[in-house]
Amino acid sequence: MTDRSITVNGHPWQAQEGETILEVAARHGVEIPTLCHDPRLKPAGACRTCLVEIDGWRRLAPACATPVTEGMSIVTENERIDRHRKTLLALYMTDHPQSREESERGAPDQLFDMVARYQAPSDWGVLENKRQGRPDDRNPYIQFNPEACILCARCTRYCDEVESVSAITLAQRGSETTIATVDAESLLDTTCEMCGGCIDVCPTGAMAEKIPLVRGDKPERELEKVRTTCNYCGVGCQMDLNVDPDAREGQGKVVKVTSPPVGTTTNDGNLCVKGRFAYDFIDHPDRLTQPLVRGEDGELHPTTWDDALAKAATGLRGVTERHGPDALGFVSSSRCTMEENFLMQKLSRAVFHTNNVHQCAAT
Amino acid sequence: MTHPIRSSIPDELQKAGGKLEGVAREIAQRTGIPEAHIYGVGSFFHLLDRPHQKVRVCTGLSCRLAGADEVLKAASEAGLPVESCSCLAGCDVPPAVLRERRVLPAVQVEDVKRAGGDWQRLRSSSPLVAAPHRKDEHWSGSIGPENADPSQLVFDLRGKPNFTGEAYRKAAEMGPEAFFQQLEDSGLQGRGGAGFPAHIKWKGVFQQQETTRYVVLNADEGEPGTFKDREVMLRRPDLVLEGLAIAARMVGAKEVFLYLRGEFEVPWATMESALRRFVDAGTFGDIQFHFHAGHGAYICGEETALLEALEGKRGMPRLKPPFPVEVGLWGKPTLIHNVETIACIPPIVQRGGSWFRELGKTEPGTKLYCISGHVQRPGTYELPLGIDLDELVEAAGGYLGTLKAFSPGGASSGFLPASERNRPLSFQALGEVGSMLGSAGVVVLNETVDMKWAVMQQLEFFEAESCGQCAPCRIGTYYLRDSLDKHMASQPRTESLRHVADTAWQMNEGSICGLGQAAPLPLTTALRHFPEDFER
Structure with a gap:
C-alpha cells in the first residue's frame, strides 16, 4: 500500500492507494450522504447522493466509486454540492410516498432523514408510481413495496454479490424500472433462500419483513x-x-x-x-421449557432435571445391558456448540462404548 | 475465440421469441446464467420485452410531422399488433414503420389498409421499395448534394464500394506510429455525438499494457433525426469494414465487434455480404468480425451501455472514468467508434490527414448531415463541416414554409431559433450556444409548429428511453414530461413549469450519462427561445 497525499475541504490528508473518497472522508469524520452504498458491495454510484467536486474535473464525481489519486483536491461542501443535494432529493420525493406514515413499514426510511438533514424541498408535486410489485407473492417473509423503492439496487446487488443467489433483478427500464423475480414468480419459486438480506440493505423499507407487518407491530x-x-x-x-x-x-x-x-x-x-x-419459537406455546417424564399413565409430567436425567440414564443402561452398546446411537444437533458436540461423542464412546454418534451438520 | 456465455443471452432470448413466460428459466437451465438476470435483460429491451407487438410506428418528431399518428391509428383500427416506438433512423422517409425487425419507409394509411389486418402483409408503397427489382424490400434514402466533386468527398456515398483492401495494406505498411500522426493531422473528431479527437483514443488503446484489445463498432444509431450511419452501411459498407480492420491492425486487436441496432435488418445484410467478400479474399488476415444485434434500446448507443449490452447485460451505462480505452469490453482496452467516424479512416489513409482536415469549413473534414422535417428533400448530405443551416437546406432543395426553429444535432441538442440559421453547424459553434452538433441530425420546423408540441415529442422520447439506473434521469425525464403535460392541460397556464430550471440543472449535474444530461435541453432551450409558445 502506498500513501497518497490528498486535500479534502482544504485539509491535507494521507490516504491509501485504492481507497475511495468516501472511505477517506468517513475515516476523518467528514459526512457524505449515501443511499446506494454498502461496504459489502461493489460501488454502483447510482443514487447520486454522494457526488463531490474534484479540482480539475468538469463533472461532479461519486465519492463511493472514485479512488483517490495523488494530489487530488476534493470539496464535499459548497454551493454547487448543496444545490445538487437539494434538487436531487426533491426529485426523489416526487416519486416517493409523501410522509413517513405512508412509507415506513417497520424500518426507518432514510430518504426522509436525508431530506430533513439537507433541508431539501419536498413540495415539487407527486408522480404516479409506475413500478410493479408482486402483491400476490405467497412467500411468508419478504414483502416488496414498489412505492417506497428508490432503485438503489442494494437488494439486487446484495443478492448477487454477497449471497450469490440472484433471485431478484432490476427489471423494465426508465420510470418503470423495478425489482422483480423471474416471470414475477413468488420468491418461493425462485432461487431465493430467504436470507432476508434484501430487507437489511434496503434504505427506505421498501423491502420489509411480512410477519411484523401482518401483526401490526410497532415501528x-x-x-x-x-x-x-x-x-x-x-x-x-x-x-x-x-x-x-x-x-x-x-x-x-x-x-x-x-x-x-x-x-x-x-x-x-x-x-x-x-x-x-425463525424467532417465533421463543414465545411458542409448544416450546418445552422444563423437563418432562412419561409416567405410568402414559402422559408426560413435569419433573426436576435430576429426576429426568436419572430416568434417561436408567433407560439407556437398560438398552445396553439387554442388546449391547451398539444398540444405542447418539445424534446431536447443529444448534449445539462445538464443546457440546465434543461432550456428546465422549458420552457415546467413553460412557456407552459405542461409535454410533452423529451430528446433523456432519452430512 | 470463445466469449463468455452471458454475451449470448439477448440473442438466446430473441431466438426463443422474446421474454415470454418460462423462456428465462429455460435459458438459465441451459446456460447456467441466473434466471433473474436473463429476465432482467429481456425486460430491458423493447423488442424482447414485448415480442407480440409485430408492428411499431415511429412517433419521433419528423415522423409525426409526416402523419405517424394517422398511421398508428389506422393500424390499431385494422387490428394489427401495433405500438408506437422511438426513432427508427428513418426520419428522411417518414413515417417509418417497423415490421418485426424490418424498417419500412414512408408507410401510408392506405398501406396499412391494404394489409387487411395481417401484419405480415404490411408493405410500403413508397417508390423506394415498390420498384419491381426491390422485392427484398431493400432500400436506401436520398443523398446529396447533387453534382458534388468526388475528390472533395470522404464517403462519396454515390461511389462504388471498393473491396480491394488498398487502404488496409497501406496502413499496415505505415505502421501505427505513422498512421496515428496522419490521424492527428486529420483532426478527425468522433461523429457519434461527443466530437472527441479520435487519435487520442487510438493512441490510448495502443499504449495499454494489456495485450488483449478489442475494436467495437457503434451502429446503434437512434438519436431522433439521425440516419446517416444507416446510409453509410447501405451504400459504403466497404469503408466501414476496412476502417474497422485498420483500427484492429493499428491498436493491436484481433477481434472486432459490430453492434447494429436490431431494427437494422437491411444494413446488417449489406454489411454481412460485404464482409464475406473481404473474408473470402483473405484481405484482413486473421482479424475476426462478430455481428451483434441490439434489441430496441436507444441508450445502447451510449458507448458503455453498448459494452454492457455486448456482454449480455442490461444496457445501463457505466461510471466514467475508467473509460473504455482502459477498461472496455470484458474489462479489456477497447476502441469504440461510431460508423461515420470509422468510415473516415480508409480515405484518411489513402489521401492523408491534411487532405481530410482541409475539406472542412470551420472544423476538419466533411460531415454527413441528416436533414428532415420541413425541407424539400430530406436525406443525408455530405458537406464541409461548419456549413450553416441555410447552406444545408439549400442542398436539400429549400425550406417548406417559413423557418421557425431547428434542432441541429438530434433531440439531445434542443431547439434553436431561426436567428441562428447562419451559425456554423459545427461542434464548437453549437457548443457556444448551449446546444451541440451531436450526431448532426438536423430537424427543421416551420411556422406551423407549436413548440410545446415539438418539445413534448422529445420529452416523451427521453422518458421512454431512460435506462432507469440513476435518479436524476429516471425521475427527471418523467417529471419534466409530466410538468409539460400539466402545463398544456391547464388554461390559464399555471405554475406547472416552476421547477423545470432546477430539475434541468440536476439532470445535467447529477446524471451518470449523456442521456440524462441532455434530456432537458429541448424544454429549456424552447422556453428560452420561444417563451410566447408556452404562454399561449
Whole structure:
C-alpha cells in the first residue's frame, strides 16, 4: 500500500492507494450522504447522493466509486454540492410516498432523514408510481413495496454479490424500472433462500419483513435492540433481537431480528433464514421449557432435571445391558456448540462404548 | 475465440421469441446464467420485452410531422399488433414503420389498409421499395448534394464500394506510429455525438499494457433525426469494414465487434455480404468480425451501455472514468467508434490527414448531415463541416414554409431559433450556444409548429428511453414530461413549469450519462427561445 497525499475541504490528508473518497472522508469524520452504498458491495454510484467536486474535473464525481489519486483536491461542501443535494432529493420525493406514515413499514426510511438533514424541498408535486410489485407473492417473509423503492439496487446487488443467489433483478427500464423475480414468480419459486438480506440493505423499507407487518407491530424505532448470538448453529452470527418492551403485559416480546451494522461483527451483518426469521419459537406455546417424564399413565409430567436425567440414564443402561452398546446411537444437533458436540461423542464412546454418534451438520 | 456465455443471452432470448413466460428459466437451465438476470435483460429491451407487438410506428418528431399518428391509428383500427416506438433512423422517409425487425419507409394509411389486418402483409408503397427489382424490400434514402466533386468527398456515398483492401495494406505498411500522426493531422473528431479527437483514443488503446484489445463498432444509431450511419452501411459498407480492420491492425486487436441496432435488418445484410467478400479474399488476415444485434434500446448507443449490452447485460451505462480505452469490453482496452467516424479512416489513409482536415469549413473534414422535417428533400448530405443551416437546406432543395426553429444535432441538442440559421453547424459553434452538433441530425420546423408540441415529442422520447439506473434521469425525464403535460392541460397556464430550471440543472449535474444530461435541453432551450409558445 502506498500513501497518497490528498486535500479534502482544504485539509491535507494521507490516504491509501485504492481507497475511495468516501472511505477517506468517513475515516476523518467528514459526512457524505449515501443511499446506494454498502461496504459489502461493489460501488454502483447510482443514487447520486454522494457526488463531490474534484479540482480539475468538469463533472461532479461519486465519492463511493472514485479512488483517490495523488494530489487530488476534493470539496464535499459548497454551493454547487448543496444545490445538487437539494434538487436531487426533491426529485426523489416526487416519486416517493409523501410522509413517513405512508412509507415506513417497520424500518426507518432514510430518504426522509436525508431530506430533513439537507433541508431539501419536498413540495415539487407527486408522480404516479409506475413500478410493479408482486402483491400476490405467497412467500411468508419478504414483502416488496414498489412505492417506497428508490432503485438503489442494494437488494439486487446484495443478492448477487454477497449471497450469490440472484433471485431478484432490476427489471423494465426508465420510470418503470423495478425489482422483480423471474416471470414475477413468488420468491418461493425462485432461487431465493430467504436470507432476508434484501430487507437489511434496503434504505427506505421498501423491502420489509411480512410477519411484523401482518401483526401490526410497532415501528423499529420504538423497539429495544438486544445484541445476541444466534443459537441455530455453531457459526456464532451476531444479531439484534428487537424487543417490544410493552408486549406480554410489560414482560417484553421479541418481534423482529435485525442485522448489526456492517463491519462490526464477524458475520458482517449477514444472517440466514433461521437467524433472521425463525424467532417465533421463543414465545411458542409448544416450546418445552422444563423437563418432562412419561409416567405410568402414559402422559408426560413435569419433573426436576435430576429426576429426568436419572430416568434417561436408567433407560439407556437398560438398552445396553439387554442388546449391547451398539444398540444405542447418539445424534446431536447443529444448534449445539462445538464443546457440546465434543461432550456428546465422549458420552457415546467413553460412557456407552459405542461409535454410533452423529451430528446433523456432519452430512 | 470463445466469449463468455452471458454475451449470448439477448440473442438466446430473441431466438426463443422474446421474454415470454418460462423462456428465462429455460435459458438459465441451459446456460447456467441466473434466471433473474436473463429476465432482467429481456425486460430491458423493447423488442424482447414485448415480442407480440409485430408492428411499431415511429412517433419521433419528423415522423409525426409526416402523419405517424394517422398511421398508428389506422393500424390499431385494422387490428394489427401495433405500438408506437422511438426513432427508427428513418426520419428522411417518414413515417417509418417497423415490421418485426424490418424498417419500412414512408408507410401510408392506405398501406396499412391494404394489409387487411395481417401484419405480415404490411408493405410500403413508397417508390423506394415498390420498384419491381426491390422485392427484398431493400432500400436506401436520398443523398446529396447533387453534382458534388468526388475528390472533395470522404464517403462519396454515390461511389462504388471498393473491396480491394488498398487502404488496409497501406496502413499496415505505415505502421501505427505513422498512421496515428496522419490521424492527428486529420483532426478527425468522433461523429457519434461527443466530437472527441479520435487519435487520442487510438493512441490510448495502443499504449495499454494489456495485450488483449478489442475494436467495437457503434451502429446503434437512434438519436431522433439521425440516419446517416444507416446510409453509410447501405451504400459504403466497404469503408466501414476496412476502417474497422485498420483500427484492429493499428491498436493491436484481433477481434472486432459490430453492434447494429436490431431494427437494422437491411444494413446488417449489406454489411454481412460485404464482409464475406473481404473474408473470402483473405484481405484482413486473421482479424475476426462478430455481428451483434441490439434489441430496441436507444441508450445502447451510449458507448458503455453498448459494452454492457455486448456482454449480455442490461444496457445501463457505466461510471466514467475508467473509460473504455482502459477498461472496455470484458474489462479489456477497447476502441469504440461510431460508423461515420470509422468510415473516415480508409480515405484518411489513402489521401492523408491534411487532405481530410482541409475539406472542412470551420472544423476538419466533411460531415454527413441528416436533414428532415420541413425541407424539400430530406436525406443525408455530405458537406464541409461548419456549413450553416441555410447552406444545408439549400442542398436539400429549400425550406417548406417559413423557418421557425431547428434542432441541429438530434433531440439531445434542443431547439434553436431561426436567428441562428447562419451559425456554423459545427461542434464548437453549437457548443457556444448551449446546444451541440451531436450526431448532426438536423430537424427543421416551420411556422406551423407549436413548440410545446415539438418539445413534448422529445420529452416523451427521453422518458421512454431512460435506462432507469440513476435518479436524476429516471425521475427527471418523467417529471419534466409530466410538468409539460400539466402545463398544456391547464388554461390559464399555471405554475406547472416552476421547477423545470432546477430539475434541468440536476439532470445535467447529477446524471451518470449523456442521456440524462441532455434530456432537458429541448424544454429549456424552447422556453428560452420561444417563451410566447408556452404562454399561449
